[in-house]
Amino acid sequence: MSLFQITCRCSDCPPEAGAACWMSPACFEAHSGAQVCHKWKLSLFHATEGCNMGQWLRDRAPALRKGSDGTSCKALFESGEKIPDEHNASYREMTRPSRNHTNSSNFAYENQALYERPLLENQPQEVHVMCRCFAGVLSLLTWQVTCSCESCGGNVSMTPQGFESHCGATLSKKWKHSIKCAADGRTIESWLVARGITPPGTRMKHVDSSPSHASPVHLLQNMKKSVEHSLGMVKSFQLCPRGVFQVPKGLWQIPQQKWPSKDHIETAMTPRKEGGIQKPKNPKQGQDSTTVGSDKKRSKWKAGHVMCLISSLFGRESSQDAARGLMQALNALDGSFTHLQAQPTPSSWNVLHPKQYKVGHGELAEELDLLEVPTSPRGPGNLEAKLSEIMPRVEVIHNGDRRVAVVSELRAEDAIRAACNKFRLNHKNFDIYFYGVVKQSDDLLEDCSSVWSRVEILDGQDVWIDPEAVDQVHNTVSNANGDILKAVGLPDLHQGPTGVAILARHPMPKLPGCDIGCGMALFLTNIPSSMSRDRVARCMARMDLDSGEDPHDPHFGTIGGGNHFAELLIIDPQTPMSEELQPLLPPDTALLLVHSGSRGHGSRVYQKHVGGHDLPGYMTEHKELVVWAAKNRAEIARRFLTQFSATYIEPSPLVPNMDVGVATTALLSSQSQEACSHSDKVIVKNEFKPGAPETLVDIAHNWIQEMPDGTYLHRKGAAPSFKGSLSLLPGSRATASYVLVCDGEMERDLCSVAHGAGRRLSRADARKHLQAGSTASAARDRVSAPVDLTRGGTVICESKELLLEEAPHAYKDVEAVVSCMVKRSMCRVGARLLPIATYKTRRTTSGS
């Protein structure tokens, strides 16, 4: 198979004397600063004929209309033509070596010269991989897999793609997915991404393409990673409101000698004088500069500084998103920019030939004095007017015959369309992008590391944590402007972020959100564990926990939607109970687990306080709701058990319950009582309705705890954990749930443990991917066949959607979550419980 490759002849290349610097047209496009275009056939021009390469190739090889597949390229190059491009490069044909090419010096050399990236000291040089049942070793130096199968015997090396097809997984065409890391079974892509390693030939790639991830912190994190992993080779990279491009080593490399002198920089950084722009010290007016982001331009940037290119893909994506993302990024980099520059992308050069046009950012515009302000062949007026139309808040400053514009606001799509119509531009081809110099890159990186140092993710090998949720934790910390002192992500962490404990200087109502006081309570019952499943189902058939009975408070005694539930469980006879729990949990009666929150009251209080400043008022109502939610769980339990004509078990003769936060645990040692004295004293138990079932433990996992030192510990999907305290960790309606004996430490885990298994799939994904199948029919019939404890018990759920959203597969592996915390000594297993019957909702829709 043949490949298009370009030998770049710019002064940054080749990397080694005499070696050719080969790259794909797409890489070359990026290398020359045009990666926003993503259409190399349009952005590369024939150096002598002036047409774009798409046109040039089409004229010569009609087959290429369908794409530059290897065969037609080969045909093209058989003609012996060389295509010099504007970067003075030439196309060449390169033959990909055959499968066993360890000895193919050509390939190995090209690969190494161009792509070998210096590995960080502690980075592995190889990784053991699997594909289907084949094992191999992937070298991170040569990017070859040595296959250990019987026929290869560990002597045959091949490309990852070759290995993929050797293992019979060709159809996937995604070697990074089909090849797995042998150690943990995860895709090799996630293994590489986690270590910031970019395989050779990787095109500029959106690490993440959703606008919500273009948050400042996300951008900055990637910025830092790129710089770190380049070992000083990568000085710049591209940020884009729709995501971050990872840049392989070699691209965007700025040779040291090209940077300006210290004096030069200092002059550039001299603050602007009142009343106008400083006289340029080194103006290069009228200079024709067509190389956007070229070496010439970059050479103006200070050594060690990180160049940050922010692209706004107007026309291609929603420009609203782009503008929003851009503004976000600007805010994040506040004060770090010395200037911004706006200009149409190369794809619109051939329409306007505007060359370059400078747009300064606020008072930092003085930096522009050092930059070139070329003229446009079609008249600067056009461009200026166009910019003003698109960005009406662009202030155009005239300084002699040089013009500098200051952007203060970006405009939305309609303005862009109007401007494009006016100037008869196809707005789809019209992009504007901005770039600037990060003035204080060290500060910026310090900012980032200060965010990182405040975030701890308690993950483990066996438990999967969604990287987006991790980003959300970082963003939460970063957006709090230093008000968050520490954040701990627990193993059940998922998007929200949920499964996190956050210590802050003041209460942050947005963290617990609407469902203030949501929690789990475990009740003792006198329902025999051996009660027939039919009888359980018959009792539950009459149950309706969706509507209340209290005329003064319609929410009281109701369970609510989402994943709230009331569940009968039995103690797993196979799992030994801890010493503390043995006297507490009678092995022959069922237990009732209730998960619910503050219902409509929580959302009322949240709405009232979310934008306001009355934090003491919020905290007062917050605490009331935390108590209300605990009482509500007891009321739900009472209503549930009434259907069984079951009475509660007499309050245990064991250690009396104590008022520890909202957790009424019977088991706290004196040491843990001391630890718990940090928490609010909220007396819950004594306020329960007479006749309520005995609460073994009630744990709120969505609340704010006032700490003795005046800080506030937010638990958003996190359960309190003190030395010896009990906690509840439910899995799903068809997996085990756990009673944990905790050993929380402020330093390590902010005295918190996971509050559940945590979502693996979002609700939408669960609806999309999980089949209703048998679960739906079980729900329709309401009474399932004899309970198979490996699959869960009877489920009362009349909402088909909710049934899917809450399917066991939508949750992470509860065993992994528990074992991760046990390994970290955060808790021990007190008892393992198995579900018999779960009440979800009688409503046919999944809302609350």
Ligand SMILES: Nc1nc2c(ncn2[C@@H]2O[C@H](COP(=O)(O)O)[C@@H](O)[C@H]2O)c(=O)[nH]1
């Ligand atoms: N035993 C059961 N556990 C369940 C069920 N549905 C969900 N879950 C688990 O509860 C937590 C609750 O999380 P939250 O963030 O909504 O408070 C969740 O992570 C699951 O692990 C069920 O029907 N039975």
Ligand SMILES: [Mn+2]
């Ligand atoms: Mn909850």
